[in-house]
Amino acid sequence: MLFTKLVNSSFKRNLRVYGPYLVATTMLVAINYIFLAVRANESLKKLNTGAATSALLSLGFRFIFLVTIAFLIYVNRFLWQERRQEMGLYSMLGMTSRNLQWLTVIEKAYLLVCSLVGGLIIGVIFEKLAFLGLGYLLKIDHVSQSWLVPSALGETVLLMSLLFCLIMVIDLVKLHRMTPSQLWRPQTVKVKRHGKLYSFAGLVGLGLLIWAYYITVTIKPRISAIAHFFSAVLLLTVGTYLLFIIGSIVFLQFLQKQKHYYYQPRHFIAISGMRQRMEQNGASLATICLLCSSILVILFTSVTLYAGIGSTVKSYAPQNVVINSQRPLTAQQKALVNDTAKRHHATLTHQLTYTMAAPRYGYWKDDRFINQGDILHMDKQTSSSVILLTTKEYNRITKQHVKLADNQALAYANNKGHYGKVTINGHTYQAKRLNHYSLYFNPDHSIYTPSFYVINQLPKGTPTTTVTSFDYRMKGTQKQRIKFEGELQAELNMKNGQFTAKETISSLINGLYGGLVFIGILISLVLAITTTIVIYFKQISEGMADAERFATMQQVGLSEKETVKSIHSQVLMVFLLPLVGAVINLGFAFPAIRQIMIQLSLYNLPLMITVGVIVSISLLILYLVIYGLTTRVYRHIVEQ
Amino acid sequence: MNLLHISHLQKTYNANSTHPVKALKEISFDVNPGEYIAIMGESGAGKSTLLNIIATLEKASAGEILLNGQDLSSLTADQAAKYRREHLGFIFQHFNLLNSLSNRDNIYLPLVLAKVPVAEMEKRIQPLAASLGIEQIIDRYPTEVSGGQQQRIAIARALITQPDLLLADEPTGALDSNTSNEILDLFDRVNANGQTIIMVTHSAAAASYAKRTLFIKDGRIYHELFRGDDSLKQYQEEISKTMMTLTNGGE
Ligand SMILES: Nc1ncnc2c1ncn2[C@@H]1O[C@H](COP(=O)(O)OP(=O)(O)OP(=O)(O)O)[C@@H](O)[C@H]1O
Ligand SMILES: [Mg+2]
Numbered sequence: 001m002l003f004t005k006l007v008n009s010s011f012k013r014n015l016r017v018y019g020p021y022l023v024a025t026t027m028l029v030a031i032n033y034i035f036l037a038v039r040a041n042e043s044l045k046k047l048n049t050g051a052a053t054s055a056l057l058s059l060g061f062r063f064i065f066l067v068t069i070a071f072l073i074y075v076n077r078f079l080w081q082e083r084r085q086e087m088g089l090y091s092m093l094g095m096t097s098r099n100l101q102w103l104t105v106i107e108k109a110y111l112l113v114c115s116l117v118g119g120l121i122i123g124v125i126f127e128k129l130a131f132l133g134l135g136y137l138l139k140i141d142h143v144s145q146s147w148l149v150p151s152a153l154g155e156t157v158l159l160m161s162l163l164f165c166l167i168m169v170i171d172l173v174k175l176h177r178m179t180p181s182q183l184w185r186p187q188t189v190k191v192k193r194h195g196k197l198y199s200f201a202g203l204v205g206l207g208l209l210i211w212a213y214y215i216t217v218t219i220k221p222r223i224s225a226i227a228h229f230f231s232a233v234l235l236l237t238v239g240t241y242l243l244f245i246i247g248s249i250v251f252l253q254f255l256q257k258q259k260h261y262y263y264q265p266r267h268f269i270a271i272s273g274m275r276q277r278m279e280q281n282g283a284s285l286a287t288i289c290l291l292c293s294s295i296l297v298i299l300f301t302s303v304t305l306y307a308g309i310g311s312t313v314k315s316y317a318p319q320n321v322v323i324n325s326q327r328p329l330t331a332q333q334k335a336l337v338n339d340t341a342k343r344h345h346a347t348l349t350h351q352l353t354y355t356m357a358a359p360r361y362g363y364w365k366d367d368r369f370i371n372q373g374d375i376l377h378m379d380k381q382t383s384s385s386v387i388l389l390t391t392k393e394y395n396r397i398t399k400q401h402v403k404l405a406d407n408q409a410l411a412y413a414n415n416k417g418h419y420g421k422v423t424i425n426g427h428t429y430q431a432k433r434l435n436h437y438s439l440y441f442n443p444d445h446s447i448y449t450p451s452f453y454v455i456n457q458l459p460k461g462t463p464t465t466t467v468t469s470f471d472y473r474m475k476g477t478q479k480q481r482i483k484f485e486g487e488l489q490a491e492l493n494m495k496n497g498q499f500t501a502k503e504t505i506s507s508l509i510n511g512l513y514g515g516l517v518f519i520g521i522l523i524s525l526v527l528a529i530t531t532t533i534v535i536y537f538k539q540i541s542e543g544m545a546d547a548e549r550f551a552t553m554q555q556v557g558l559s560e561k562e563t564v565k566s567i568h569s570q571v572l573m574v575f576l577l578p579l580v581g582a583v584i585n586l587g588f589a590f591p592a593i594r595q596i597m598i599q600l601s602l603y604n605l606p607l608m609i610t611v612g613v614i615v616s617i618s619l620l621i622l623y624l625v626i627y628g629l630t631t632r633v634y635r636h637i638v639e640q
Numbered sequence: 641m642n643l644l645h646i647s648h649l650q651k652t653y654n655a656n657s658t659h660p661v662k663a664l665k666e667i668s669f670d671v672n673p674g675e676y677i678a679i680m681g682e683s684g685a686g687k688s689t690l691l692n693i694i695a696t697l698e699k700a701s702a703g704e705i706l707l708n709g710q711d712l713s714s715l716t717a718d719q720a721a722k723y724r725r726e727h728l729g730f731i732f733q734h735f736n737l738l739n740s741l742s743n744r745d746n747i748y749l750p751l752v753l754a755k756v757p758v759a760e761m762e763k764r765i766q767p768l769a770a771s772l773g774i775e776q777i778i779d780r781y782p783t784e785v786s787g788g789q790q791q792r793i794a795i796a797r798a799l800i801t802q803p804d805l806l807l808a809d810e811p812t813g814a815l816d817s818n819t820s821n822e823i824l825d826l827f828d829r830v831n832a833n834g835q836t837i838i839m840v841t842h843s844a845a846a847a848s849y850a851k852r853t854l855f856i857k858d859g860r861i862y863h864e865l866f867r868g869d870d871s872l873k874q875y876q877e878e879i880s881k882t883m884m885t886l887t888n889g890g891e
Contacts, residue, residue, distance in 0.1 A: 557726075559718040
């Protein structure tokens with residue numbers, strides 16, 4: 001058949017374009033399938049965090065699917081440009097528009113079938129692996145997954161077919177709109193002229209970016225932090241686009257007006273070349289920048305969360321079991337604890353009981369703590385909490401002999417604390433900073449990390465709480481330990497706020513954060529694949545444009561070496577720009593993410609910095625490798 | 641002394657392959673300062689090859705080529721680039737302007753590469769723009785002006801370095817006849833001011849503007865015509881006749 005032959009030969013001729021495109025779509029199909037298959041798993045749903053994990057997976061899948069749609073539509077534009085002239089030629093040679101439509105349909109069907117077959121094979125193979133990985137991250141060993149998940153297969157095929165239909169329709173509409181000569185004529189790029197409004201928009205972009213950065217830097221650990229973070233993301237997105245598309249041009253135009261600077265060989269070629277590149281690529285570069293930023297932020301957040309699970313668990317449950325009650329445990333309750341332990345062959349150790357003031361929530365006004373009451377009285381202003389402890393109890397439980405005057409206090413905080421002169425509940429103390437407090441914990445698991453103040457006497461009428469905690473030793477699996485802890489809580493008839501058990505809470509947090517890391521990694525992978533392909537296609541189109549420029553510059557008297565150097569340094573600059581932008585974005589997102597992490601009881605700053613640096617460097621290396629590989633294609637085109 | 645001296649020039653493409661292409665077999669001629677020479681010949685005769693060798697864009701396989709006493713074949717690639725921007729001006733059929741530069745910057749390009757101060761560039765462009773009639777369009781971009789105007793910009797770019805030799809490869813090839821005539825009149829005026837020009841062309845009308853026409857066939861100089869005191873029309877007929885015999889297989 002003639003059409004299939006034509007499509008075939010066009011595939012072969014344009015392998016440079018279709019090859020990477022197919023690799024990318026195949027991977028995207030595979031990852032979409034993996035998500036759907038993991039989401040469909042029954043044994044995962046039965047876990048106690050199953051609902052949360054499912055919700056996360058659904059959210060993650062939606063995101064990945066959106067990226068897939070955007071990617072297919074975006075890259076289709078490049079394919080269209082490659083195919084356009086060919087179509088124009090066919091139509092000049094007498095093909096009817098019906099014939100051309102057929103060609104388009106066949107082309108898309110080919111692409112769909114190839115990506116589906118390849119993608120599903122890879123997906124099925126790696127799904128099992130991904131599932132094992134998820135199980136590992138969740139720290140569970142009692143889930144299973146079959147080799148094939150038919151429902152996920154069906155869904156993937158359906159969704160992908162829909163997507164390819166969509167881009168096919170887009171192509172057909174484009175084809176319908178164009179006359180043969182329009183198809184045939186190569187597009188000439190015009191340098192656009194820009195008015196005052198344009199410069200203004202550039203400034204607006206810069207302003208939005210600064211605003212976004214201001215928000216992230218000043219975010220306080222309040223309930224509203226996440227909402228603020230998202231508004232910053234929104235501002236950042238708009239700002240980045242404006243700055244890349246318009247700001248860069250305005251800046252370069254400004255440089256062009258500086259005659260003595262502009263009319264020097266190096267600057268002249270670089271600035272005018274960059275200007276044209278930015279006119280053509282501003283939006284793509286902004287997209288690459290935002291993609292890289294998302295990869296950085298997502299990886300950074302999920303990895304730090306996961307790495308910080310230990311410290312989070314420790315702040316929730318400094319010992320295996322921690323009970324908060326208004327009064328000390330009764331003899332009857334103690335007996336219940338011992339009986340249950342016996343039944344489960346558990347030995348109790350390190351038993352400790354002490355009394356402290358119940359956590360109070362509020363905010364600091366200079367060195368004065370404004371007390372709003374207990375956890376139920378939090379509002380928008382709330383930003384911290386305070387726990388008071390008597391010197392007597394402190395000395396007893398830490399086995400020390402500290403003596404304080406009535407206007408003195410010892411203070412310990414995990415986050416930024418208030419020391420020196422402080423006023424709490426109308427009393428003013430001189431607070432000395434404690435570097436270490438082994439029994440530190442966050443009894444309410446609240447997002448406001450408590451500061452501990454050791455003072456001689458609790459003010460009259462201060463509500464107190466009694467902390468009873470102990471460790472236990474027991475042979476048995478994680479499942480059995482969780483069962484013991486659950487039974488203990490049931491026997492004591494206590495609510496979650498009162499009773500905290502380490503194994504239970506750690507499996508809960510592992511389940512949540514492990515799921516997050518899993519999704520974070522897969523999403524980063526998808527973003528990395530799409531970024532790579534976007535860069536690749538950029539290189540190809542740059543190469544085509546540069547081939548001409550290359551020739552003219554040499555004719556006018558630039559040596560080949562100089563030409564190569566100047567063009568390559570421009571290309572490198574264009575490609576490094578988004579990455580630099582992404583790292584800057586991460587740098588500014590850092591304080592905001594840190595505040596959100598603090599809400600999740602993760603205070604480990606060195607850990608966060610390490611993760612941030614490692615993630616950034618890995619991305620940089622990956623990016624440069626991609627750049628290097630794609631540059632070979634670029635050179636091939638330019639030096640033809 | 642001759643401005644350009646070429647003797648026994650040869651050029652073979654793909655010399656080491658199984659199908660070497662002998663584009664130039666034996667070319668010898670001299671050019672004196674102030675001359676205006678047209679080069680004609682059939683497609684594939686080797687005209688562009690010859691011009692590219694004079695322009696140092698390509699290297700001869702054998703033979704001697706001296707410009708102002710400088711042996712062009714001994715130049716390295718980098719030296720050639722420098723030489724090109726200091727001593728030669730080049731005009732192409734497709735103008736070869738950079739779309740990323742404004743017309744003004746396109747004209748400045750060779751001067752910027754030669755690190756000429758801004759004041760000097762501005763001083764040079766003014767009379768040039770006036771004589772080429774491009775003052776109105778100089779601050780637009782190449783894509784915003786017509787083909788004839790683009791060629792004028794290209795001519796300005798070639799002339800602004802005050803080259804020893806102006807080389808043109810089918811400069812009117814992409815233009816309609818009216819615009820062609822305007823460009824050729826320009827060449828005439830430029831030549832009257834003492835500028836030496838070598839122009840490759842397919843059109844007898846274009847060649848008739850030149851004072852001397854060389855005919856190339858199969859990599860050799862086949863014939864030579866001088867305009868002398870002929871009128872433009874007479875001379876053009878003579879050129880056409882020569883071309884006819886050339887294409888019909890020669891005498
Ligand atoms: N880079 C090259 N490699 C191999 N052969 C070449 C190359 N450039 C030109 N040739 C061959 O050299 C011969 C002369 O080519 P040239 O371009 O000089 O012709 P021309 O006289 O300018 O023709 P036209 O009037 O069509 O422009 C031709 O046979 C051509 O195929
Ligand atoms: Mg030619």
